[in-house]
Amino acid sequence: MTAERINGVGAAPGLAIGQAVHWRKDHPKVETHTVDNTDQEVARLEETVDQAKEQLTRLRETTRERMGEDEAGIFDAHLSFLDDPAYIGEMKNRIRNQKRNAESICAEVTEEMSSMLASLPDEYMQARADDIRDVGNRILLLLSGIEPFDPSLLQPGSIVVAEELAPSDTAQFPPGIAAMVTARGSKTAHAAIMARTLGIPAVLGLGDHIDRIQDGDTLIADGEKGTIILSPDPETEEQARKEMERQRELREAALKKADEDAVTSDGKRIQVFANIGSPADVEAALENRAEGIGLFRTEFLYLENDQWPTEEEQIRAYRKVLEAFGDKPVVIRTLDIGGDKDLPYAELPKEENPFLGHRAIRFCLDNPEIFKTQLRALLRAGVYGNLWIMFPMVESVSEIREAKRLLEEARTELEREGVETASPKVGIMVEVPAAAVTADILAKEVDFMSIGTNDLTQYTLAADRGNERVAPLYDAAHPAVLRLVRQTCEAALKEGIVAGMCGELAGDPHMTEILIGLGLDELSMSAGTIPEVKEKVRRTDTEKARTLADEALTRQAPEEVRSLAKEEN
Numbered sequence: 280m281t282a283e284r285i286n287g288v289g290a291a292p293g294l295a296i297g298q299a300v301h302w303r304k305d306h307p308k309v310e311t312h313t314v315d316n317t318d319q320e321v322a323r324l325e326e327t328v329d330q331a332k333e334q335l336t337r338l339r340e341t342t343r344e345r346m347g348e349d350e351a352g353i354f355d356a357h358l359s360f361l362d363d364p365a366y367i368g369e370m371k372n373r374i375r376n377q378k379r380n381a382e383s384i385c386a387e388v389t390e391e392m393s394s395m396l397a398s399l400p401d402e403y404m405q406a407r408a409d410d411i412r413d414v415g416n417r418i419l420l421l422l423s424g425i426e427p428f429d430p431s432l433l434q435p436g437s438i439v440v441a442e443e444l445a446p447s448d449t450a451q452f453p454p455g456i457a458a459m460v461t462a463r464g465s466k467t468a469h470a471a472i473m474a475r476t477l478g479i480p481a482v483l484g485l486g487d488h489i490d491r492i493q494d495g496d497t498l499i500a501d502g503e504k505g506t507i508i509l510s511p512d513p514e515t516e517e518q519a520r521k522e523m524e525r526q527r528e529l530r531e532a533a534l535k536k537a538d539e540d541a542v543t544s545d546g547k548r549i550q551v552f553a554n555i556g557s558p559a560d561v562e563a564a565l566e567n568r569a570e571g572i573g574l575f576r577t578e579f580l581y582l583e584n585d586q587w588p589t590e591e592e593q594i595r596a597y598r599k600v601l602e603a604f605g606d607k608p609v610v611i612r613t614l615d616i617g618g619d620k621d622l623p624y625a626e627l628p629k630e631e632n633p634f635l636g637h638r639a640i641r642f643c644l645d646n647p648e649i650f651k652t653q654l655r656a657l658l659r660a661g662v663y664g665n666l667w668i669m670f671p672m673v674e675s676v677s678e679i680r681e682a683k684r685l686l687e688e689a690r691t692e693l694e695r696e697g698v699e700t701a702s703p704k705v706g707i708m709v710e711v712p713a714a715a716v717t718a719d720i721l722a723k724e725v726d727f728m729s730i731g732t733n734d735l736t737q738y739t740l741a742a743d744r745g746n747e748r749v750a751p752l753y754d755a756a757h758p759a760v761l762r763l764v765r766q767t768c769e770a771a772l773k774e775g776i777v778a779g780m781c782g783e784l785a786g787d788p789h790m791t792e793i794l795i796g797l798g799l800d801e802l803s804m805s806a807g808t809i810p811e812v813k814e815k816v817r818r819t820d821t822e823k824a825r826t827l828a829d830e831a832l833t834r835q836a837p838e839e840v841r842s843l844a845k846e847e848n
């Protein structure tokens with residue numbers, strides 16, 4: 280068989296070579312028939328639902344042991360479906376009213392609910408559609424008495440091949456799985472998040488191509504590029520093995536030095552921080568020697584809940600992170616919903632242009648009670664560490680002043696209640712072009728600024744960050760974006776405040792030198808890239824970096840900036 284390269288989506292980085300094993304998912308054939316004794320049929324369904332609950336509770340427990348409480352929490356959504364009157368209750372009603380067998384009713388109700396959820400524009404709700412399909416299939420397998428796929432068939436070094444993997448599948452991976460490749464799924468799917476947590480390379484979205492893969496075929500999966508090579512020739516395999524070895528050595532060398540500070544060859548200290556989405560990410564941040572947290576995206580706390588998280592719930596989450604980092608800075612960003620992040624219980628009205636709409640600080644300032652709960656939680660949790668509070672999507676001085684006024688109001692309330700409060704530094708994200716252009720004015724109002732290149736790029740280039748069709752236009756290395764970065768850094772320097780970056784660009788090791796040359800003091804990124812970026816900092820000379828950055832600002836297009844950056848690396 281000849282080697283074949285197939286392109287998909289890289290969802291968890293890393294390179295792996297292994298033998299393919301199909302994760303066979305049985306979707307039982309559902310037949311419809313009438314039942315006379317509906318009570319008996321309802322009882323059969325109830326018994327099955329109890330068995331499903333037992334299975335899921337066990338899975339939750341093993342996941343908690345292997346991956347932590349947050350990953351285990353994914354199964355709470357599954358378990359809650361099993362108690363949901365709109366789901367299980369509806370099945371029972373239909374069995375009674377329509378006198379049909381549990382299998383056909385279960386398949387029907389699951390399909391209706393999952394289609395409804397999948398049709399919603401929000402990615403989070405779409406993921407719930409996958410969850411309910413997974414739960415429905417579990418009930419159907421139990422009703423039909425079919426044994427599910429046995430994960431013990433997976434030898435260490437196997438590459439799991441599947442149509443799609445649910446978190447309940449990934450959670451059953453035995454240790455030593457080399458990679459996972461699937462026909463469907465996106466980077467933000469829960470299974471992809473789990474793969475990243477487990478450090479397993481993942482290539483998703485390969486479509487029907489996976490049907491050509493046979494059990495036992497050799498595969499090379501590249502989770503960085505998002506490609507697989509099916510049945511590679513010995514030369515390609517050898518090259519891949521060398522590349523794996525090179526990556527492993529690089530990573531080990533960088534990790535060995537990761538404890539050392541990131542200081543340029545001429546003595547400028549650059550803080551290299553981690554971005555996190557929940558307290559569960561702290562472990563990876565510490566393992567990779569983050570010198571602090573440059574962005575804690577708190578919206579996940581809200582997205583994982585089915586109602587507004589209470590002050591106490593929030594304190595627990597913030598405190599965990601603050602305590603883990605002791606006196607090192609932890610930048611906690613206040614709620615950033617709207618745009619692509621919907622919150623079902625917030626009942627946000629549909630907007631024509633959500634990214635230009637009522638999101639982030641705009642929503643918070645118009646909902647002071649919700650905002651103040653978070654500010655109170657932050658002020659209370661702040662006494663356990665070195666808290667920096669950051670407001671997202673700011674574009675004007677008046678927004679900063681109003682946010683700070685509410686922060687002071689929250690403090691006064693707490694002091695009146697006799698509760699101890701922290702005195703955090705207060706800063707903003709610079710992710711709207713208006714903020715970058717007027718950074719000299721905004722810098723006077725805050726203790727620090729952190730550039731969010733993910734949004735700054737989409738707003739500067741008028742290219743939706745989530746739209747595949749404009750993806751070629753969306754590149755943070757565009758000179759227009761870099762000019763705004765330079766402008767922001769100069770304003771921060773003039774006011775003597777910290778200029779950081781927490782967008783994805785900060786974690787691109789090829790860009791480290793240019794970013795230092797633009798004047799950044801702090802770079803915050805996903806934990807895995809910290810050791811490599813620290814190493815790049817150590818090899819940078821700030822004068823040379825400045826000349827390189829000046830040069831980059833004169834280039835016409837992002838590709839030119841990137842090739843300039845590569846020449847230097």
Ligand code: PEP
Nearest residue numbers: 710731732733734781782
């Ligand atoms: C950004 O916009 O660069 C950023 C870090 O925020 P988010 O990706 O959460 O919008």
Ligand code: MG
Nearest residue numbers: 710731733734
């Ligand atoms: Mg943003």
